Amino acid sequence: MEPILEFRDVSKEYVLGGAVRRRDNLREILVRSLKAPVRSISRKQQEVIREERFWALRDVSFDVNRGEVIGIIGRNGAGKSTLLKIVSRITDPTEGHIKIRGRLASLLEVGTGFHPELTGRENIFLNGAILGMRKAEIVAKFDEIVAFSEIERFLDTPVKRYSSGMYIRLAFAVAAHLNPEILVVDEVLAVGDMAFQKKCLGKMNEVSKGGRTILFVSHNMAAVQNLCQRGIVLSQGRLIFHGTAKEAIDFYLHSVSGKGSHGHVIDLANARRANLRRPRLLERMEFYTDGNAPMKGHLPMGAPLKVRIHFPLSKPADNFEVGIGFDNMFGQRVFTAHSCFEPDRSHGQRVGPQVFVCNIPSLTLVPGEYTLRVWMDIGVDEVDLVDDAARIQVIESDYYGTGRVPWNGTFVLKHHWYLEQSNGAGPPAV
Amino acid sequence: MNGNYELVIKPRSGWQPIEWREAVLHRELLGFLIWRDIKIRYRQTFLGGLWAVLQPLIAMTIFTLVFNRLAGVKSDGPPYPLFAFAGLAPWTFFSNGISMSSSSLIANQQLVSKIYFPRIFIPIGAVAALLVDLSFSLGLLFCMMIKYHWHLTYQALLLPIFILAAFLSATGTGLALSALNVSFRDVKYAVPFLIQMGIFVTPVIYPVRYVPARFQLLLGLNPMTGVVLGFRSALLGSAADWHLIGFSLAMSVLLFIFGLFIFGRMERRFADII
Numbered sequence: 197m198e199p200i201l202e203f204r205d206v207s208k209e210y211v212l213g214g215a216v217r218r219r220d221n222l223r224e225i226l227v228r229s230l231k232a233p234v235r236s237i238s239r240k241q242q243e244v245i246r247e248e249r250f251w252a253l254r255d256v257s258f259d260v261n262r263g264e265v266i267g268i269i270g271r272n273g274a275g276k277s278t279l280l281k282i283v284s285r286i287t288d289p290t291e292g293h294i295k296i297r298g299r300l301a302s303l304l305e306v307g308t309g310f311h312p313e314l315t316g317r318e319n320i321f322l323n324g325a326i327l328g329m330r331k332a333e334i335v336a337k338f339d340e341i342v343a344f345s346e347i348e349r350f351l352d353t354p355v356k357r358y359s360s361g362m363y364i365r366l367a368f369a370v371a372a373h374l375n376p377e378i379l380v381v382d383e384v385l386a387v388g389d390m391a392f393q394k395k396c397l398g399k400m401n402e403v404s405k406g407g408r409t410i411l412f413v414s415h416n417m418a419a420v421q422n423l424c425q426r427g428i429v430l431s432q433g434r435l436i437f438h439g440t441a442k443e444a445i446d447f448y449l450h451s452v453s454g455k456g457s458h459g460h461v462i463d464l465a466n467a468r469r470a471n472l473r474r475p476r477l478l479e480r481m482e483f484y485t486d487g488n489a490p491m492k493g494h495l496p497m498g499a500p501l502k503v504r505i506h507f508p509l510s511k512p513a514d515n516f517e518v519g520i521g522f523d524n525m526f527g528q529r530v531f532t533a534h535s536c537f538e539p540d541r542s543h544g545q546r547v548g549p550q551v552f553v554c555n556i557p558s559l560t561l562v563p564g565e566y567t568l569r570v571w572m573d574i575g576v577d578e579v580d581l582v583d584d585a586a587r588i589q590v591i592e593s594d595y596y597g598t599g600r601v602p603w604n605g606t607f608v609l610k611h612h613w614y615l616e617q618s619n620g621a622g623p624p625a626v
Numbered sequence: 627m628n629g630n631y632e633l634v635i636k637p638r639s640g641w642q643p644i645e646w647r648e649a650v651l652h653r654e655l656l657g658f659l660i661w662r663d664i665k666i667r668y669r670q671t672f673l674g675g676l677w678a679v680l681q682p683l684i685a686m687t688i689f690t691l692v693f694n695r696l697a698g699v700k701s702d703g704p705p706y707p708l709f710a711f712a713g714l715a716p717w718t719f720f721s722n723g724i725s726m727s728s729s730s731l732i733a734n735q736q737l738v739s740k741i742y743f744p745r746i747f748i749p750i751g752a753v754a755a756l757l758v759d760l761s762f763s764l765g766l767l768f769c770m771m772i773k774y775h776w777h778l779t780y781q782a783l784l785l786p787i788f789i790l791a792a793f794l795s796a797t798g799t800g801l802a803l804s805a806l807n808v809s810f811r812d813v814k815y816a817v818p819f820l821i822q823m824g825i826f827v828t829p830v831i832y833p834v835r836y837v838p839a840r841f842q843l844l845l846g847l848n849p850m851t852g853v854v855l856g857f858r859s860a861l862l863g864s865a866a867d868w869h870l871i872g873f874s875l876a877m878s879v880l881l882f883i884f885g886l887f888i889f890g891r892m893e894r895r896f897a898d899i900i
Contacts, residue, residue, distance in 0.1 A: 210898065211898075281897065282635065283635070284741070284742050285635060285742040286738075286739065286740070286741065286742050286897045287894075287897040287898055288635070288636075288637050288638055288894050289635065289636065289637055290637060291637060292636070293634055293635060293636035294634070294635040294636075295632060295633070295634050295635075296632070296633040296634075296635065297632050297633075300633075302741065302742070304740045304741065305736075305740045308736060308737060308740045308741050309736070309737050309741065311662060311666060313665075313666045313669045313670070314662065314665060314666065318662075318665070321658065322658050322661075322662055325654055325655045325658040326655065326658070326737065326741060326743065327741070328652075328743070330654060331654050
């Protein structure tokens with residue numbers, strides 16, 4: 197049987213950078229075209245132009261057979277989203293082609309086209325139509341969609357009055373009732389509360405069992421492993437691995453953790469800051485885990501994490517503080533580690549280069565990607581802040597020692613269950 | 627099932643018209659987009675749909691006072707307020723149409739960068755939604771005609787042609803401007819200026835006979851000339867220069883085709899640069 201999707205040498209070149217994109221006004225174009233004759237004389241100038249471009253995807257070829265569920269994994273910027281955008285026909289490839297033999301629907305974002313002023317009912321129709329459903333199809337599935345979304349009571353309320361959870365539930369409910377032969381999904385499960393995520397994963401599972409072909413991008417390795425039979429790994433726009441989902445995940449985790457010998461050291465001095473006027477005090481941070489082994493971006497759930505933060509003090513001070521915030525993929529702060537919570541601060545006045553060490557005996561956040569924000573205060577003033585200082589992937593581990601992976605919530609905690617002796621004596625005194 | 631639907635995604639280049647097959651396949655969505663634009667336009671406004679008629683009504687009052695009473699501009703037969711309003715109705719439709727549609731792609735950025743559907747629906751839908759406003763102002767015009775005891779003639783049957791021409795002119799301009807707006811935000815500043823100038827090179831305020839005969843062909847290059855003259859002859863029974871109207875209507879069709887090609891050419895890069 198012919199494959200339902202054929203990718204052949206698919207490449208996509210982008211002109212780099214906000215600079216070119218944002219300042220694309222007429223004046224620039226005019227100036228550029230006036231300069232063009234001069235530019236064509238000088239070779240060096242031309243090389244500069246070439247550097248402004250980059251390949252987001254390069255010669256990606258693979259087949260997907262009918263009914264296959266295939267996971268696409270890779271770091272941020274590896275080309276996953278570009279690949280999905282091309283197969284969804286949002287943007288054209290620069291080279292190569294894709295053959296599609298079936299009706300395709302894509303879900304690159306939950307709630308695309310939702311209008312805040314329209315009611316839930318109206319948005320179901322609008323969003324359904326935008327996702328490619330026929331009106332008759334939406335009418336037929338309307339009750340099912342409403343039931344799935346659990347928002348019956350608010351059906352005639354404008355969605356701008358919805359909580360974000362309700363909004364996402366409604367949006368996913370519409371998307372989940374799409375009925376294409378090929379479904380393209382990008383990280384949409386990474387939204388909403390965990391209970392709803394589980395429901396969505398269940399729905400995806402059901403869909404995939406129904407013989408649907410699915411292309412699935414996710415950072416959630418558990419989801420990839422549960423849903424997908426096969427996996428491909430992208431790195432810097434190239435397809436570097438193609439195999440079963442399990443093999444692909446192993447390959448990916450291995451390749452990421454082995455990447456760069458200094459992966460555990462983050463240069464903060466040159467990191468981007470929102471406030472450009474302040475001096476850059478935070479210089480460097482380093483990550484270590486078990487037995488002071490360098491931690492290069494991947495940390496098993498529940499493993500220890502030690503962070504060393506380097507900064508200088510120009511004046512003697514004892515009232516300096518450093519904080520580290522952990523934000524999950526929804527931008528939600530899940531944990532803040534701050535030196536002001538440390539009861540024992542007997543270091544006294546200090547001046548010159550300092551290394552502040554934060555020791556977390558067990559980082560019990562659930563698997564996922566966390567963005568670390570680091571800041572420094574002297575007295576009551578915040579003196580430096582790096583928003584996106586580092587990213588940590590917390591990966592699955594056998595935290596509870598039962599071989600069962602926790603699937604719900606934002607963190608894990610040691611806890612115990614036991615049955616009381618049934619002697620009818622009532623609850624014991626605690 | 628296998629093989630009867632095969633789509634090849636590959637780089638496109640050069641001048642290609644719009645993919646009609648896709649547009650027909652997704653036609654229901656166009657309906658939804660128009661419906662959405664109509665529904666949300668006057669949400670949370672106090673006067674609501676009244677705005678549709680207030681705009682030409684106020685313009686008519688001002689024009690009547692300034693141009694008719696003060697400057698002594700005469701109509702070509704009917705009372706000046708009727709004359710002005712019959713021109714202002716399609717002109718308002720046109721000017722709102724191009725300002726809405728030229729910003730429509732930017733306003734729907736999320737749709738453009740996150741999902742596939744014929745992009746052309748966005749600017750077309752923005753203009754089409756304004757047909758509702760146009761019908762309101764036509765309703766008001768009929769009321770005014772009753773007040774002025776001015777009767778409709780059989781020529782009114784030609785009105786749909788001129789409405790179509792107004793639609794093509796607005797859509798053609800809107801398609802080109804919305805596509806340009808994706809790369810060049812200059813469009814945002816140029817459009818209000820274009821509209822302000824436009825009303826003076828279109829015989830909305832003054833009758834065509836005020837323009838010297840040798841410049842009338844130039845006037846005909848403006849597709850809205852034919853629309854405005856057509857509206858007047860259809861609704862008010864004004865005498866019309868059918869050569870001028872015909873020429874101008876042909877321009878509106880050309881403008882529409884031009885808009886389609888510009889849009890088709892630039893459409894491919896929308897998601898990358900918006």
